[in-house]
Amino acid sequence: MDIKKEQSACKSEPGKPITPQNFRLLEKVNGHWVGRVPTDVPLEFLSLNFRKKNPLRAIRAKCLDCCGGFKAETRKCVATDCALWPFRMGTNPFRKKPVLSEEEKNRRSERLKGRASHATRGSGQAVS
Numbered sequence: 619m620d621i622k623k624e625q626s627a628c629k630s631e632p633g634k635p636i637t638p639q640n641f642r643l644l645e646k647v648n649g650h651w652v653g654r655v656p657t658d659v660p661l662e663f664l665s666l667n668f669r670k671k672n673p674l675r676a677i678r679a680k681c682l683d684c685c686g687g688f689k690a691e692t693r694k695c696v697a698t699d700c701a702l703w704p705f706r707m708g709t710n711p712f713r714k715k716p717v718l719s720e721e722e723k724n725r726r727s728e729r730l731k732g733r734a735s736h737a738t739r740g741s742g743q744a745v746s
């Protein structure tokens with residue numbers, strides 16, 4: 619069956635809307651459309667919808683969706699038994715920012731400058 623026929627066949631199933639964007643993310647199993655295992659989806663199709671969503675951004679987006687798009691409601695969420703609750707603000711509270719000494723900050727800054735100038739030399743662009 620070609621893609622157009624598959625799409626129109628799937629559209630006719632209640633609760634299973636299919637669009638050109640998600641068509642490659644689904645597969646038919648025993649006559650029913652189901653989500654593919656993400657690692658089985660070719661990266662070029664997966665990237666179309668999810669490239670900019672790291673797991674924390676995805677959780678944040680889900681929590682905003684859960685709260686009707688209201689950031690304040692996401693902040694006030696009382697569903698502490700929800701698995702996403704600690705991450706609902708788009709941050710991982712289990713990974714605190716390290717407190718760096720001035721010496722360490724300077725060392726990292728110099729290292730980044732070194733990387734930037736190396737990358738610029740490699741691309742043939744002038745440093746501004």
Ligand code: SF4
Pocket residue numbers: 680681682684685692695696697700701702703704706
């Ligand atoms: S943590 Fe709260 S806002 Fe986020 S999905 Fe769970 S219930 Fe919804």
